[in-house]
Amino acid sequence: MEDIKIATAQFENKSGDKVHNLQQIATLSTRAASEGAKIIVFHECSITGYTFARNLSKEEMLDIAEYLPESQSVEILRQIAAKNEIAICAGLFEKDENDNLFKAYICVDQSGIVGKYRKLHPFINPHIKPGTEYCVFTLWGWKFGILICYDNNIIENVRATKLLGADILLMPHVTMCTPSPRPGAGFVDPQLWYNKEQESEQLRSEFNGLKGREWLMRWLPARAYDNAMYCVFSNPIGMDDDQLKNGCSMIVDPFGAIVAECTVLGADIAIALITSDKLEAAGGNRYIKARRPELYKDIIGAPHSSEQKVAWLSDGSK
Numbered sequence: 217m218e219d220i221k222i223a224t225a226q227f228e229n230k231s232g233d234k235v236h237n238l239q240q241i242a243t244l245s246t247r248a249a250s251e252g253a254k255i256i257v258f259h260e261c262s263i264t265g266y267t268f269a270r271n272l273s274k275e276e277m278l279d280i281a282e283y284l285p286e287s288q289s290v291e292i293l294r295q296i297a298a299k300n301e302i303a304i305c306a307g308l309f310e311k312d313e314n315d316n317l318f319k320a321y322i323c324v325d326q327s328g329i330v331g332k333y334r335k336l337h338p339f340i341n342p343h344i345k346p347g348t349e350y351c352v353f354t355l356w357g358w359k360f361g362i363l364i365c366y367d368n369n370i371i372e373n374v375r376a377t378k379l380l381g382a383d384i385l386l387m388p389h390v391t392m393c394t395p396s397p398r399p400g401a402g403f404v405d406p407q408l409w410y411n412k413e414q415e416s417e418q419l420r421s422e423f424n425g426l427k428g429r430e431w432l433m434r435w436l437p438a439r440a441y442d443n444a445m446y447c448v449f450s451n452p453i454g455m456d457d458d459q460l461k462n463g464c465s466m467i468v469d470p471f472g473a474i475v476a477e478c479t480v481l482g483a484d485i486a487i488a489l490i491t492s493d494k495l496e497a498a499g500g501n502r503y504i505k506a507r508r509p510e511l512y513k514d515i516i517g518a519p520h521s522s523e524q525k526v527a528w529l530s531d532g533s534k
Contacts (some may be wrong), residue, residue, distance in 0.1 A: 228454025400426025443474035445499030470498035
């Protein structure tokens with residue numbers, strides 16, 4: 217595999233405003249391509265917006281969702297990709313011919329969709345159905361996997377994607393700065409964002425503390441290190457509906473080291489050179505080869521309760 221440059225991105229999406237969001241995607245994709253990136257990764261539901269969907273009826277969800285691949289958004293992404301010779305990874309709500317709804321994430325190049333994934337553990341809206349399979353696809357000679365936000369918190373999903381051959385895991389999120397049982401978690405005051413030029417020091421403290429980046433650092437590097445993968449994390453910055461998000465989009469190498477990170481208080485990209493030598497040299501590669509699945513295959517596969525609750529949803533629903 218030849219070395220490849222990958223970009224991760226962050227921007228402030230507008231709820232339900234696909235035109236605005238796709239314009240942001242186009243601008244950042246053009247910038248990434250000009251700096252040599254072959255693929256750019258945007259956050260969960262970057263095309264549609266995310267948090268506002270918790271209040272939508274099924275009819276409203278169907279209005280904003282799109283059929284894939286027969287999608288206007290896909291065609292716009294394809295045109296941006298062709299113009300800039302870059303593959304674009306972005307998220308949206310998907311519907312099928314039976315009005316089933318999914319949280320989808322797609323990779324689009326000049327030919328159209330080359331990879332599509334449906335979130336396995338959705339919860340933002342009760343009408344969204346969970347996906348039923350993992351996704352690994354090949355691009356530029358590299359094998360990519362996709363797991364959306366909460367999917368990455370279930371460590372078996374990451375290991376399964378690795379065992380299916382993924383060298384690079386795309387991790388689109390809308391996360392951090394929300395209530396949680398973990399110590400120090402909570403919302404960040406939106407006024408800090410609206411006054412960020414005057415309040416930048418306090419805003420950075422909130423974004424980088426236990427409400428945000430500090431929590432991310434307690435698990436994200438471990439996913440990369442344990443599985444000898446590159447992890448490309450993307451997260452919005454700014455207001456997503458009525459919740460403030462802190463960005464921190466970054467790329468982590470198979471040793472668990474951050475090799476690129478967005479640090480500005482606004483739209484940004486970060487680019488890393490991805491090299492295959494780290495895949496073999498990383499400790500996780502040895503640990504995977506040393507596994508003894510006969511010891512735990514029945515334990516891991518045993519039935520269990522799958523109840524899921526999310527603290528920041530107003531009604532506590534799944």
